Amino acid sequence: MSRCAARAITFFAACLLTAAIGHAADAPYDLVIRNGHIVDGTGNPWFAGDVAIRGDRIVAIGKLPADAALRGFIDMHSHSDRLLLEDGHGQSKIRQGVTTEVLGEGSSAGPYQRELAPPTYPVRGRERTWTTLAGYFTALEESRMSVNVVSYVGLDNIWQSVMGKSFDRPTQEQLDAMKRLLDEALSDGAIGLSTMLMMPPGSLATTDDLVELATVVKRHGGLFSSHIRNEGTGVFDSVKEAISIGERSGVPVDIIHLKIADQQYWGRMLEIVTLIEEARRRGVDVQANVYPYTRGNNNLVTIIPPWAHEGGTPALIARLKDPALRERLRREIREGIPGWYNHYTAVGGDWSRMLISGKGLYEGLTMDRVLALRAQGKPSAPEPLDELFDILIEEGGSVPTVYAHHTDADMTLALAQPWCSVGSDGSAYAFEGALRRGNPHPRNFGTFPRVLGVYVRESHLLTLEDAIRKMTSLNANKIGLRDRGVIRVGAAADVTIFDAGRVIDKSTYT
Structure with a gap:
């Protein structure tokens, strides 16, 4: 899904007041971001310069010093699917520099077929309903969002569309019906299949079921993303299962919020990292993402x-x-x-x-x-x-x-791995109105500033360049976004501006 990138840039920069942004009277540009340290998302060292934008593209990069201007963040794990229809501003995301949301973890905004009834949502003053992901994408375009959106198709949707609320094992005919729905959703633009295997209906799928479904994803060049079956006492077997699905199907795998969420197993993240490293040496394309907190929601x-x-x-x-x-x-x-x-x-x-x-x-x-x-x-x-x-x-x-239920030591060990990126596991909430949500987990507002403030500036776990790569180009490469995730001439003009000496998360649990 597309949107007016330049509008989002000026909105975000105006909120943070961290760089001089102005219209260039003497150049054929719509917008010039001046006086910046540019971190381009590739992991290369920052460089001083300006970024000039025309329309929704970067058209020139020059030289000047000052605050940091960098690639707009890609939130690898977001739950804003329906919230963006209620309020397209995406306040809690755009204010922390997110310009692209990756939706659809386990459950997506389509398809709704057969046994799974479609929802109805108000979009710009009129009721809308849809049965396919294509219909959802159309509704999103009408809602005029401030962020870009890509989505997986959720296993829950295709499973319940065929099986309803039943816990019965699917027949081969029913599994074939799921594969057809998956194929349609991928043709509609889904970037891959995402599973939430901890609870029904996702937990009803066997490893063999998932491998068979992943073969459809393989034909489309998509990604298999998984909230693994067990993050506690079964975490090692669950990571092995995710690796096995990738190895047997040939599909790239991204493990959602990699963690050890049971005190009995705290301190054993190195064993999980070793499992993933060994698989990668065998040629299995398995990666992961994390959020920088020690509590889950x-x-x-x-x-x-x-x-x-x-x-x-x-x-x-x-x-x-x-x-x-x-x-x-x-x-x-x-x-x-x-x-x-x-x-x-x-x-x-x-x-x-x-x-x-x-x-x-x-x-x-x-x-x-x-x-x-x-x-x-x-x-x-x-x-x-x-x-x-x-x-x-x-x-x-x-x-x-x-x-x-997990520890900073385990989380930071995962975050430090070159194949591990950042995803908030949060939603596009607001400070007031319909999208104010009680005491939401601080990751909804603070994930990306926390990485920059705590794990770059304060603890030096990551360099600024590596942290930006984990929030931009690494995620773009995972999901196949070729014109986003790096600052270069010709790329989409998704740019985030912040003060590297002050950026920090301010959100708390209460």
């Missing part, structure tokens, strides 16, 4: 075992109300199920490491405080997991939650 409902989700949210809530099933749920949550990533055990059953991030009565509170509030006036402290079940029932099955 998901939902309280992910604490509920996968089998309880069959049939969708109404069926889940009915099971949560069933006293007999509650006993089973409590046991499986505390003890775990082989192969299931369990957020409860990942944080050691510590309620203080779960923070309610969505709007509502408990916004900004950790779960230990929520449980204490709910216990007030009761003769004895209630069973905590029963309280969790009740909260989910009261909130319609969804409570956005931040989990403190």
Whole structure:
């Protein structure tokens, strides 16, 4: 998807007030960015100069000193799919220098076929619905976004379009139907297939299913992107599975937010890095991305075992109300199920490491405080997991939650690898209005400034040039964007401007 790059540049620069930008009266340019240290996105050293823009293209690069002007950031992992239809300004992204969003992790804004009903959204004053990714892209164009957009097709969409809410194994005929939907979405412009294998319906797919689907991606020259099956006790097997899918299908693989999210396995990132390095030496094109924080953002409902989700949210809530099933749920949550990533055990059953991030009565509170509030006036402290079940029932099955489940040492070791890029795992939120979201994870507003401020300027984990490469050209190369990700004459004029001596994330968890 395209947009007016020059408009986004002036908007972002005006907000940060970090460089002199003006219209050149004496040159055939629409915009000149003066007095900059230019970091071109390739990893090469910065150089002093101006950047001149005509239309939506860079047409000249000159020489001058001052603040940093660099390639607009590409957010390799974003969840702004539907939010950009509500508000195309993309405030939380454009203000941190993001000019391209990569959408569609696990679940995408199409296709909606057969068993999966299409949504309806207001776009510029009128209701819009669509059944294909092409329809979604058309709606995005009408919404007039401030950012560029590319999207994967999500496994959840093609799986549920064929299988509905059933947990049955697909027949070969049904798998072939999924492959046809995947082929259509890739023809519509999807950059590849993305999977969320931690929860249903993605978790229902076997490795063989994923390899078969990946052969369709291979024909289109796309990318297989995966939120792996288990980031905790099964993290090593899950990384091996992602590598195996790439090796068997010949499709490039990008592992989403590579991390070790279970305290039992903290400190073992080097083993995962070694697995990936060994695969790369065998010729497997496997890479990864990370966000620069040690807490993840998901939902309280992910604490509920996968089998309880069959049939969708109404069926889940009915099971949560069933006293007999509650006993089973409590046991499986505390003890775990082989192969299931369990957020409860990942944080050691510590309620203080779960923070309610969505709007509502408990916004900004950790779960230990929520449980204490709910216990007030009761003769004895209630069973905590029963309280969790009740909260989910009261909130319609969804409570956005931040989990403190991985470490800075593991994250930075991954980030430092040359094949690891940056993706926020965030969304295009706003400070006010419909897109204000309670206490959202700080990555929604601060991912890219945090990399530059903390991991370049303060800790020196990365050079400025390498950090910019991880946020620009490395991501562009992964997804096949040939005219973005670097500053050069003829490239699209997606440019971010910032003060390298001051840039930092200001967002917090509460």
